[in-house]
Amino acid sequence: MKEVHELLVAVVGENNVVTAKVDRVAYARDLTPYFSPPDLIVFPESRDHVIEILKIASKRDIPVTPRGGGASFQGSSLPVRGGIILDMSRMNKILEINKDDMIAVVQPGVRYETFEHELNKHGLTFPHDVGSHDAATIGGILASDSNGHHAYKHGRVSPWVQGMEVVLVDGSILNLGSRAPRYNMGYNLSALIAGSIGTLGIITQATLRLIPKMEYEATIGAFFQNLDDLMKASHAITMSGVDCGTLEATDGYTVNTISEVMNLGFPKCEGNFVGDVQGFSEEELQLKLNTIKKILEEHNGEKIIIARDEETTRTLWAPRLEIDIAIMKVHPGYREIGFAAADPCVPLSKMAEAMRVIGRIIRSHGILAAVFCHTGIGIIHPAVLFDPLNREHWIGVKNAEKEILDYVHSIDGVITAEHGLGYVKNIYVEQAVGGLKLKLDREIKRIFDPENILNPGKMGLDTNERDADVQFMYDEYISDGELWGVKK
Ligand SMILES: Cc1cc2nc3c(=O)[nH]c(=O)nc-3n(C[C@H](O)[C@H](O)[C@H](O)COP(=O)(O)OP(=O)(O)OC[C@H]3O[C@@H](n4cnc5c(N)ncnc54)[C@H](O)[C@@H]3O)c2cc1C
Known part of the structure; x- marks a missing residue:
């Protein structure tokens, strides 16, 4: 690695290559149980840097794992075979916001929150706000084909990419799309790259479709004694034609715990409903809110709250967003860990x-x-909320994960519709997608990256990548004394 280090420094400069143990450890983890340190971390500042880094790596068969904010939740940006972490955070310029063409041109390392803040100043929005918006980057969001909070209304992110610049493993540049709003030219490679979690190429620039930001917004919530009523109400809202941004539900355990810990005074319930609504005028917004309120009442919704200010909105969203913190208060030491059953999708009924x-x-x-x-x-x-130092809890998580995914299959659902396959779902991929689809996926990977340099070990593309046994995260922590400087 010494030679590689020197070559990389010659390309990106000394300040853009990091090898200290403490940094390698920082990049060895994400929100999943796994631990795999890279050999070095490189920060490209331009497309040309990315090209040269990939040429160095592919000549020597060194794995390269791109990383945006590292918020994937599914081990997608973990360097499971070591090698190079390509940290895109220094390619973080918003190159253009163009109101006439309704586009923005950005580098991949721009954080969603920063981007959206700038767009709002122009009366525009890129409506793909993910829960991790303060960490997640545009590159990570595109490469994961994320489903933002407003996916109910705006869908997943890939159709919002008008143009994309991608550096392939041999250093060649693939330009897809343009500044024009639509294209239909053969296979949709833009959709293929978006969602490929960095296994096919590195996104170095994106041209994104924008829409106007609606000025009038509200959040409406209600509490239900029965989840069936809640789901019927949600479906009735859909059928009414009111175009909500979100339709969300949280289970009773969560609502009741949050209410108690944060003293919110919510009624005890089996679940709560929260919907975000936008309008281009106050009248339009009120019409939508009245329609939704009536539907919620007709389906036995209790304590209907309409939030027009930040504090009430935060209160309504609290069961959805604050449960980790609330649980830590009730059960000190407990935390949430990313696992394979974190985002299945089931038929609406x-x-x-x-x-x-x-x-x-x-x-x-x-x-x-x-x-x-x-x-x-x-x-x-x-x-899943548990004590990560408790081995029994880990075994419980692994068993629950399998049971949930079997159940999801049994009702004709899919094992992932948001976070993607990443690393944690490797062992479930073949059962989920079938042998033929997996074979075709592997062929596609081979066409783009024949030596398996780019983000190897993900999406079930490599055989036998991960065994099904429980991997106890703190075994690594405790046993790798050399790296951590601690004794078992
Ligand atoms: C609290 C929380 C809430 C979340 N909420 C949502 C949500 O609402 N909706 C949702 O869909 N997801 C959600 N996620 C998952 C995650 O935040 C998203 O998938 C997000 O898009 C990850 O962005 P990132 O920059 O952190 O990417 P990373 O985790 O760094 O990377 C994600 C993948 O993209 C690859 N990658 C990164 N940059 C590039 C690039 N420039 N070129 C090619 N490949 C690249 C990485 O190798 C990795 O495989 C949530 C996660 C957390 C922790």
């Missing part, structure tokens, strides 16, 4: 049942569960 069953499966293994869902698009987010 099965949502109430699935929320109950999934919560029950997790709790039956002696760990806590907070279950959220995007009611309008079928995605369920079970969060």
Whole structure:
């Protein structure tokens, strides 16, 4: 690696290559249990840097794992075979915001929150706000084909990419799309690259479609004694034609815990509903709110709250966003860890049942569960909350994970619709997608990256990448004394 280090320094400069143990450890982890340090971390500042880095790596068969904010939740940006971490955070310029063409041209390392803040100043928005918006980068969001909070209304992110510059593993530059709003020219490689989590190429620039930011916004919430009523209400809102940005639900355990810990005075319930609504005028917004309120009442929604200020909005969203902090207060030492059953998708008619069953499966293994869902698009987010130092809890998580995914299959659902396959779902991929699809995926990978340099070990593309046994994260922590400087 000494030679590689010197070559990389010659390309990007001394300040842009890092090899200290403490830094390698920082890049060895994400929100999953796994631990795999890279050999070195490189910060490209331009497309040309990326080209030269890839040429150096591919000549020597060194794995390269791109990383944006590292918030993937599924081990996507972990360097599971070591090698180089390509940290894109210094390619973070917003190159253009163009109101006439309704586009922005950005480098991949721009954080979503920063980007959206700048767009709002121009009355524009890129409506793909992810829960990790303060960490997540545009490169990471595109490479994961993320589903933002407003995916119910705006869909996933890939159709919003008008143009993309991608550096392939041999250093060649693939330009897709343009500044024009649409193109239809053969296979949709832009959609293929978006969602390929850095396994096919490195996104070095993107031209993104924008829309006007609606001036009038509100959040409406209600509490239900019965999840079936809640889901029927959500479906009735969809059928009314009111174009909500989000339709969300959180289970009773979570709502009741948050209410108690934060003293919010919510009624005890089996679940709460939250919807975001926008309008181009106050009248339009009121019309939508009245329609939704009536539907919620007709379906036995209680304590309907309409939030027009930041504090009330935060209160309504608290069960969805604050559960990690609340749980730590009730159960010190507990935390949420990314696992393979974090984002399955089920048929809309099965949502109430699935929320109950999934919560029950997790709790039956002696760990806590907070279950959220995007009611309008079928995605369920079970969060496992437990003590990561307790080996029994880990075994519970692994068993629950498998049971949940089997259950999801049994009701004709899919194992992931938001975070993607990443690393944690490797062992479930073949069962989920089928042998032929996996074979085709592997062929596509081989065409783009024949030597498997780019983000290897992900999406089930490599065989036998991960065994099914419990991997106890703190075994690494405790045993690798040399790296951590601690004794077992
Ligand atoms: C609290 C929390 C809330 C979340 N909420 C949501 C949500 O609402 N919706 C959702 O979809 N996801 C959500 N996620 C998952 C995650 O935040 C998103 O997938 C996000 O897009 C990751 O962005 P990132 O910059 O952190 O990417 P990283 O985690 O750094 O990378 C993600 C993948 O993209 C690759 N990559 C990064 N940059 C590039 C590049 N320039 N070129 C090619 N490949 C690249 C990486 O190698 C990796 O495989 C959430 C995660 C957390 C922790």
